Amino acid sequence: MPLKAIAIDDEPKALEVVKMHAAKVPFLDLTACFTNAFEAIPYIKKNKIDLIFLDIKMPDISGIEFVNCFTNPPMIIFTTAYSDYAVQGFELDAVDYLLKPFSLARFTKSCNKALENNSLRNGESEKFIFVKTGYEEEKVFLNDILYLEADGNYISFVLKNKKLLSRQSLNEVATILPENDFIRIHRSYIVAFNKIEKISRQEITIAGTALSVGVSYEEKMNEIRQKLKMETGI
Structure with missing residues (x-):
């Protein structure tokens, strides 16, 4: 089963990059993209989402604050232009931290990490x-x-x-x-x-x-x- 994913970023161009890369990863199904983080909340509650590509520095609410809105959030891959948030990101058990601009190879590596984590969650031990x-x-x-x-x-x-x-x-x-x-x-x-x-x-x-x-x-x-x-x- 593919990983069901969404992307949240206040910059449409950044979302286009995620869409372009995601289309080339066979086990990834990017089901929705949001420029407004608050609009993503009801979508996540209504649909089974395995993974979120999440910007950190956004207006109104940061990516860190967004994750803290959930008691049991999906897996998170942070996508940001600011390296100084890395420690905070990993303290939230993020799968990875992608520093913009990122290549397809680096994006794919993050997706593979998420796939491995998901396999472990489902009781599969082999990478x-x-x-x-x-x-x-x-x-x-x-x-x-x-x-x-x-x-x-x-x-x-x-x-x-x-x-x-x-x-x-x-x-x-x-x-x-x-x-x-x-x-x-x-x-x-x-x-x-x-x-x-x-x-x-x-x-x-x-x-x-x-x-x-x-x-x-x-x-x-x-x-x-x-x-x-x-x-x-x-």
Whole structure:
């Protein structure tokens, strides 16, 4: 089921950006947008809303005050041009804090966080992302990913039992993968940390496949070695 979402911002142009990005996220259903926060309140009470994209600095009522109007609010992603509200935002258990102007990649990363949170609320423990393959989006569990390999304008998602080819860059995908679980070792490779079988200065082996370590990433190998020793004993 897609996440039912609304957007609240007193600037129509800001809402247009959210609409444009939301249309490209397959698991997101943006059902309504409001320039007046008070008009959103009866809509939220009448409809099941999973997520709100919410501006903080608005006339009459701030985004912080708006959230405090509810005893059990939907998930919140704050969208604002002011970074000094970040601490207040996270104190309200916001899913994320998007600083305007934000890219589609950054927006998608926030949506994936919301999807993970929603899954945990519903008793699903495995984290996942959606990968665009042609005109479709396929759900991929993070634990199934062995490594990612750049292939021209495409990326190969090498999974436990298959490969998926997606038209995007490694930089784009890196923004939605958990930093502690996935490591960039080359301009062409991102690897799953818990799938590493062997490591040397110049190669990392995963599922019997040796992947080259880029020259500019060799120093980072020391960090990876230390982490492997602590967590896996390799």
